[in-house]
Amino acid sequence: MSTAAETTLSIGQVSALTGLTTHTLRFYEQEGLFVAPVRRNAAGRRVFTTEEVEWLKVCTKLRSSGMPLPEIRRYAGLVLAGPGNEVERFDILRRHEANVQQQVDDLQEALTVIHRKVELYARRLDEGTADQLWTNGPECDPLPDAAE
Amino acid sequence: MSTAAETTLSIGQVSALTGLTTHTLRFYEQEGLFVAPVRRNAAGRRVFTTEEVEWLKVCTKLRSSGMPLPEIRRYAGLVLAGPGNEVERFDILRRHEANVQQQVDDLQEALTVIHRKVELYARRLDEGTADQLWTNGPECDPLPDAAE
DNA sequence: GCTTGACTTCGAGTCGACTCGAACTCATAG
DNA sequence: CTATGAGTTCGAGTCGACTCGAAGTCAAGC
Numbered sequence: 001m002s003t004a005a006e007t008t009l010s011i012g013q014v015s016a017l018t019g020l021t022t023h024t025l026r027f028y029e030q031e032g033l034f035v036a037p038v039r040r041n042a043a044g045r046r047v048f049t050t051e052e053v054e055w056l057k058v059c060t061k062l063r064s065s066g067m068p069l070p071e072i073r074r075y076a077g078l079v080l081a082g083p084g085n086e087v088e089r090f091d092i093l094r095r096h097e098a099n100v101q102q103q104v105d106d107l108q109e110a111l112t113v114i115h116r117k118v119e120l121y122a123r124r125l126d127e128g129t130a131d132q133l134w135t136n137g138p139e140c141d142p143l144p145d146a147a148e
Numbered sequence: 149m150s151t152a153a154e155t156t157l158s159i160g161q162v163s164a165l166t167g168l169t170t171h172t173l174r175f176y177e178q179e180g181l182f183v184a185p186v187r188r189n190a191a192g193r194r195v196f197t198t199e200e201v202e203w204l205k206v207c208t209k210l211r212s213s214g215m216p217l218p219e220i221r222r223y224a225g226l227v228l229a230g231p232g233n234e235v236e237r238f239d240i241l242r243r244h245e246a247n248v249q250q251q252v253d254d255l256q257e258a259l260t261v262i263h264r265k266v267e268l269y270a271r272r273l274d275e276g277t278a279d280q281l282w283t284n285g286p287e288c289d290p291l292p293d294a295a296e
Numbered sequence: 297g298c299t300t301g302a303c304t305t306c307g308a309g310t311c312g313a314c315t316c317g318a319a320c321t322c323a324t325a326g
Numbered sequence: 327c328t329a330t331g332a333g334t335t336c337g338a339g340t341c342g343a344c345t346c347g348a349a350g351t352c353a354a355g356c
Binding site: 169171172175179191192193211216217 | 312313314315316321322323
Binding site: 058061062064065083084086087089090093094096097100101103104106107108109110111113114115117118121122124125131 | 206209210212213231232234235237238241242244245248249251252254255256257258259261262263265266269270272273278279
């Protein structure tokens, strides 16, 4: 049922749409990252749908935010298993959300340190006193004991 | 001559202070990440100062924010070479700052996608309609064509 | 009929940043 | 005087996520 106009896509087209190489797409299939078995045509070639492309876009976000392949596999496996395990899926997502938030916080902290040094250099270069940097310690710019 | 009370630290103490293993500290020396040659005592053992510990703390921030070792080596080399190259150092820092900001932005975007899914699951689980998720597409929660 | 190019499978190689283990030396405490 | 434990050097191994290459298949265009 549903719309009969199910556009089918070759691996090359999916590659173009997602930015993942064909090598990577095959690798992902092999790693069990798809939420449904990848179909083949008469000639044994992979046939994808736009839904699979959407899922791959989500995957890409999960990956780029540091979710390991085994965890994505687990999530995909739950979806594949069908309704009834939504709480588990929810849990994976919430955990990952917290994880990403932590990453952002850590990066922000590093950014603060880096930004302070950038500012210091900018000021000293402007004043013409930059050559006095690092005369005694890390660029004369001790970390104010960041709360860690 | 500065303060004569220059505390000297063993590699084990530095490890405890920085959280880097002794293996890693030796590795870092070998990779040329120090801003001054690491000194040795009569017995040939490494002797560190608190300044080196401060630098290592900066290093740790650079690393955790994704600066590759070769780039840190380059920066350390400039400091080691002494005054006169502050503009180059400044450049490295500014570039890295921009890079980290980009990472934060990318993570925030992924976070948005993930958060939307978390919210969706929370709502559906609450409503008791979670079993209708993923009936047609990636969890019935199409990405609203995020500006990429 | 032949070439082209996208596809197939498989296994091996790469990369960065550690991480580990083995075999050794050395200074101090009991 | 020996045992302990921290240090030394060196080279090899690990890990995750690709990435690549080889050898072969297949459908369409000339």
